[in-house]
Amino acid sequence: MEILKKKLDPDQVELASELSNNLLVLAGPGSGKTRVITHRIAYLFRQKIVQPPCMVLGITFTNKAAAEMRARIRQISRVASQWSHVMTFHKFGENFLRNYGYLKGLGRDFVIYDERLQSIALKAAAKDVGFKNLDARGTVSAIEKLKSAHGSTDAAVKALRVSGKTKPAELITAYNAILRSNNAVDFSDLLCLPLEIIKKYPKLSRILQDIYRHVLVDECQDTNHVQLKLVKELFEGSATVVFGVADEDQSIYTWRGARIKNLNDFLGVFNAEPKSLRRNYRCHPSILRVADSLILKAIGRLKTGKFIACRPDDGECRAYRVDVPDLASEGLFVADIIVDLKDKNKISKWSDVSVLGRNWGHLQATADALNEAGIPNILLNEADIPDTPEVNVMLSALRSCASPNDDLAKDLVKEYLQEAGHPDHSVFYLKDLVDPSLAPVGLLKKIRKYLGLDGLLDDLDTGEQERRLEAMNNFQTYCTRVARIATDLPSFSRMLTLEGHSDQGKEEETEDAVNLMSIHTSKGTERKVIFITALDEEIFPRFNIESGSEGWEEERRLLYVSITRAEDYLYLIHCEKRPTLRGNLRYRNPSPLLLDIDQNLLNCITYP
Structure with a gap:
């Protein structure tokens, strides 16, 4: 316990050392949740609550997050590092199928089809069943979501048939047959097939419960139906202690099937006690006040109260609202500020800065301006493998x-x-x-x-x-x-x-360059300086999202996530004239979400 007290604050110590009950920790950005998880795992072995050959299972969403956790555990405890499995949901599914996939007819050397191979398989299936006018890419995505939503291929096919969609049901059946004939699975199979096997052979759950005495699930707000169902089937009602960590305010992946309602389901399924981490160690207090101003207006939150700023409040306001007339000015402003911050030693290297946008199109003008100013910059995609x-x-x-x-x-x-x-x-x-x-x-x-x-x-x-x-x-x-x-x-x-795979996240870029990235890609990162572009009406939130809807609230959370990436300086940029998708210039009002922030908390700049 004394070691924990030296490394963690009192709230973190409580969570790292409460080892007998199922918990769901609602942890804000910069609150040290990864520190809690890694020290908890080490503490389990230090106190001999878990002893080899029994193990601890940690599940998260990206390779980057899993690698970071493994590295931190290794620094704290060699035994904990050796006897804990920290991996993504998809990696857990792959390992499971390597051992038990034969129960669904899979060979140990099965292959995983990426989107391109899935498209080829789907085209072959469409030809077999006479399915015409196929949008292969869109259909692959739809099939993945359908299988994940229903938990299995058979359940998805049954749902289609019940709703009278016979031809799509035949297409999925033929597609699935082609995968199996090639000893292949797709990404949704990595979760659905283990779930099917466990439900049919419940003794396997007991085997895994004997192996894993404690399970930690990170980013619970990002789980979809089949992921929560998989954890439920494996560990519900068992002696295995389940520890979940979530931030409902960072739930930004409903378009990939994530369900924020899973947090309430988690509490019920595992009879878990809700806890919270509200201290923020990352953001300057003025930036944290801006984040609070935005997110406290959200509808239906589990969390209550403001975050506690742990950094000293020097009274300086480091959050800025910036209004620029056009794209060229937007790029010039970003370049000018970066140079100024570098000259004043507010940043020590270019990679202290990230520029965020909805997509690459919203970052192109900034990239051009940075190149013109001789400032190194790099676009961070979501995967490590180059697409050439x-x-x-x-x-x-x-x-x-x-x-x-x-x-x-x-x-x-x-x-x-x-x-x-x-x-x-x-x-x-x-x-x-x-x-x-x-x-x-x-x-x-x-x-x-x-x-x-x-x-x-x-x-x-x-x-x-x-x-x-x-x-x-x-x-x-x-x-x-x-x-x-x-x-x-x-x-x-x-x-x-x-x-x-796009769920896996990208490792940190080692090149010293300003990072340009989408807001979704930025989740999990932190930088001294953050610029957020395109805070314009009908772009943020998107034009087809109704005010007050769940989609609107997800857009609020998306902006909140991007704001809380900033440690020292935050710039929220609205561009008055931005091209439409067809290239026509259009005057745009500021984003309603930008206006939802208390404007007294922002330094307002008009540039030039």
Whole structure:
């Protein structure tokens, strides 16, 4: 206990040391929830509440979050690091299926189809059942959501048939048959199939309960129906202690199936006691007051009261509302302020700054201005794997080698070769590449040389050539890191697919550059300086969202998340003239959510 008291505040100590009851902790941004989780895990082993070979299971949503937790646990306790499993929901599902997937007819070396392979499988299924005018990408997303919402393929098909949608039901059935014939699963299967197996073979739950005596679920507000159901089927009513951490104010993924109502369900299912962490160690007090002003107007919150600022209040207001006339001025303002902050030593490096927008289109003008000013900047996407034609060829060829009997995987390689401009996109012959003596990274290098991918860049201009060559080199470097964990080709291929999945998050960028990113991508990050662009009417919230609706409240939470990324300085930017999607200039009022903030809490700037 004394060690906890040295590392944690009193509220955090209480949560890290309360080990006998199920809890749901409502933790605000910057409140030290990761610190609580990691110290709790270490404390479980230190107090011998959990003793090897029993283990602790920690489940979170992104590889980045899981890696951060594992690293922190390793620093605190070697035993806890060795005997705790911290992973994403999808990784847990993959591990489960590797051990028990045979109960659904899966081989141990099953492959995970990414969106592109899912689209190919779906097109083949559509041809089989005579389904015309198929939007493959949109349908893949719809199928994933449908399966996750109902908990299984069979339940989704049944629901479609009951509602009279016979043809879509036939399409999903045919699509599922194609996946199984290729010993493949999609991302929703990684959660739905374990749920189906556990419900049919409940003894497996008891096996896992004996292994995992304590379970910690991070970001409970982001769980969808099948994720909560999976935890419920595994641990409800058992001796396993379930510890959930959530922030209802950061629930911003309903479009991916997340259900904020799961928090109330969690309390009921596990008879959990609600607790809270309200101290904020991240934000300057003036920024925290702005965040409170916005989120306290939210409808139906479980949390009550304001956050407690732990940083000293020097009386300075560091939150700004900025009104600019056009996009060019928006970019110039961001560049000018960054240079000024650097000159005044308010930031020590460029990567202390992030610029957030709804999408890349809202960041382009800023990127142009930063480039003009000579300020290094980089766009952070949601996945670590570069999206270039050559990298796509390397990745798809590697997957095909991992699953040599999968004809769809071979077709995808040829499709990517065509996109990369290969003179003979039928050049891919699997038998020339498969070499059992080669480790995954060695095979990757062989693929690159065999297909002559570097030579495809010869006709490109120098800048594009360097960018795509760098992407291949970076991908190889990244694969070297993955290969330290996944040494055989099937597991290496599965891990790459999971790492590239949009749910998995991106690791922190190590380059010293201003980070440009979408607001959704920014969740989980923190920066000394945050600029939020496009706080304009009909953009934030979106034009088709009705005031007072749940969609409107999610937009409120989205802005709140972006505000609470800021440690020292916050700039909220409204642009009076912004192009529409068709490129026509249009005058726009400030975002209603920007106006929902008490304007007395903001320094107001008109630029230029």
